[in-house]
Amino acid sequence: MALSGPAAFLVSMLTLGGIYAILAIGLNIQWGQTGLFNISVAAFWGIGAYTAALVSKVGGETAFSWGLPFLWVDVVGFPIPIPVAVILAAIVSGVVAVLIGIPTLRLRTDYLAIASLGLAETIRLIFLNEGWLTGGGTGSTVSNPLVDLQYTNLTLLVITLVVLGIVYWLAETGVQSPWGRALEAIRDDEEVAQALGKNTFSLKMQAFVIGSMIMGVAGALTALRLNYITPFEFIPEFTFYVWIAVIVGGSGSNRGAIIGAGFLMVLLEGPRFLSDFLPGLSGSVAADLRFLLIGLVLMLVVTYRPQGFLGDKQLMTEDNT
Amino acid sequence: MALELQLVVNGIVFGSIILLASIGLSLLYGIGDFANFAHGEFLTLGAFITFAGYVTFGLPIYVAGLMAFLFVGALGVLIDRILMTRHRDSTPIILLILTIGLALFLRAVIRLQWGDNQRTLGMPLERGTELLQGSVGWIDYGIRITSTDIAIVFLALVLATGTHLFLTRTRMGIAMRAMSDNKSLAKVAGIDTDTVMTVTWALSGALAGTGGMLLAMQTGVLFPRMGFNIVLVVFAAVILGGIGSPYGAMIGAYIIGIAQEVSVMIPGISAEYRYAFAFLIMIAVLLYKPQGLAGGRW
Numbered sequence: 001m002a003l004s005g006p007a008a009f010l011v012s013m014l015t016l017g018g019i020y021a022i023l024a025i026g027l028n029i030q031w032g033q034t035g036l037f038n039i040s041v042a043a044f045w046g047i048g049a050y051t052a053a054l055v056s057k058v059g060g061e062t063a064f065s066w067g068l069p070f071l072w073v074d075v076v077g078f079p080i081p082i083p084v085a086v087i088l089a090a091i092v093s094g095v096v097a098v099l100i101g102i103p104t105l106r107l108r109t110d111y112l113a114i115a116s117l118g119l120a121e122t123i124r125l126i127f128l129n130e131g132w133l134t135g136g137g138t139g140s141t142v143s144n145p146l147v148d149l150q151y152t153n154l155t156l157l158v159i160t161l162v163v164l165g166i167v168y169w170l171a172e173t174g175v176q177s178p179w180g181r182a183l184e185a186i187r188d189d190e191e192v193a194q195a196l197g198k199n200t201f202s203l204k205m206q207a208f209v210i211g212s213m214i215m216g217v218a219g220a221l222t223a224l225r226l227n228y229i230t231p232f233e234f235i236p237e238f239t240f241y242v243w244i245a246v247i248v249g250g251s252g253s254n255r256g257a258i259i260g261a262g263f264l265m266v267l268l269e270g271p272r273f274l275s276d277f278l279p280g281l282s283g284s285v286a287a288d289l290r291f292l293l294i295g296l297v298l299m300l301v302v303t304y305r306p307q308g309f310l311g312d313k314q315l316m317t318e319d320n321t
Numbered sequence: 322m323a324l325e326l327q328l329v330v331n332g333i334v335f336g337s338i339i340l341l342a343s344i345g346l347s348l349l350y351g352i353g354d355f356a357n358f359a360h361g362e363f364l365t366l367g368a369f370i371t372f373a374g375y376v377t378f379g380l381p382i383y384v385a386g387l388m389a390f391l392f393v394g395a396l397g398v399l400i401d402r403i404l405m406t407r408h409r410d411s412t413p414i415i416l417l418i419l420t421i422g423l424a425l426f427l428r429a430v431i432r433l434q435w436g437d438n439q440r441t442l443g444m445p446l447e448r449g450t451e452l453l454q455g456s457v458g459w460i461d462y463g464i465r466i467t468s469t470d471i472a473i474v475f476l477a478l479v480l481a482t483g484t485h486l487f488l489t490r491t492r493m494g495i496a497m498r499a500m501s502d503n504k505s506l507a508k509v510a511g512i513d514t515d516t517v518m519t520v521t522w523a524l525s526g527a528l529a530g531t532g533g534m535l536l537a538m539q540t541g542v543l544f545p546r547m548g549f550n551i552v553l554v555v556f557a558a559v560i561l562g563g564i565g566s567p568y569g570a571m572i573g574a575y576i577i578g579i580a581q582e583v584s585v586m587i588p589g590i591s592a593e594y595r596y597a598f599a600f601l602i603m604i605a606v607l608l609y610k611p612q613g614l615a616g617g618r619w
Contacts, residue, residue, distance in 0.1 A: 110356050111607050118600030129593045292429035298422030302415050
């Protein structure tokens, strides 16, 4: 028996919120912790989703259809939880992050923003145009091991929450370690960190790669959630959803990132309920209102409360470029 | 196939379209010290105002273009007075996030007003005049050019010249250049930096609005993402020219425009990646010559 009605909706929203929370923690390591203004979140999210979907495909029409296990390995009927496709998603995202990081991480904050948006757009073009690899504009199916289960959506929610827990624990451990403090030093003043003998480029690269790998894992979970992925699920605009979560929750706080993801879900799903109360409101107008709200919230938050719910005020208001 | 020279001509036309957007973006970047991510939406809005004037109200195309110039310029003033005056002392990061929010907001407004579907400007089609025909060896130099193409290049150059005269011959223009060089010094010298900022927003918006009109004239189709699609190319032109330098932006716009069109000829790379080619130039400039072609001069 599958879930239905409000329960199914709640499960679906919690799953999506969990995925956004994972993405937000990944971005928080890059931005909140290290001060890297990355607007290519959607690219790494997409790379994770495509990697997991492609390598787990069986004899498909695209390259790399290796039929690898997505979530668990079957050993004579017993599922052993080794998420091969998810791990590969993180690795591929990490490798791409290294390649992108080499030229861009030396750049000033605002240049990094522009350059990373350019790279995100390039990666989206690759998803769209390299049909042999990604299925092009028509997208790619996902060999989802969860669809055969009795409680597909509930299982995915549990998996998402477990992953969120692991990612949160890792991020918090990292923040409180000497490594985390070195990243903070770079964020607050890179030259001082350099003067103290820190290899700031290497540290920035580590933060960038780890954050991107977390985004890749979120991508693999998204592939399971959607069952069918297209380039239009990973447009650069969705990067700003994750930014909303981080900024509203508070840059620099992992708990804030989770709260921010919850707030984001209210913003994203609110207009849908509005259309229940206002009969004249069509679905596409509700979708436009969503973007309107998101833009408005971004402007209001940075104007009136740049540190968000739980953030570091200094990070947003002190000039360190 | 008349390819080689034709691509250069196409590049000059495309360069003229991004020229106006680049000048405005570079001025804002230099004087206000931030990257305006909402600039693409200014282009889109200019295109849709032109659509409203030309198709909805049936006005002549250039009157519709003037509407775009005035309307988006006025919007620039409005944004500065309502939103940006509160952020005169904010960090570039806050301003960056602010303009991203503004971009999403403006695009949502455009979608609410004109819908998600493509609109067509429906200007009369023309085949274009054959200017040259023939070939030397393997190079075929035959080119075809439409009167719309000529109008686009002409209009862009007229407005660029106008901007040049404004910046060099008027008190306000000279104040803008002073502020771009050194904000505190300009303030000490008695320049009303607040007003200069507002005028910069107005000029930047008006130029981008006209750029949107040219874009609509050239492609003929309008959609809410049209400005965002080319805003990175505009950034590439600005960075190549040297941030803050409108003259650098003029050179940058033509180089990027031509490079992007000619990149179609590189074997093994499909035409879909021509925007990516502009990004690559941009990243290379940021790494190896971040001051751009103008090198910090005007």
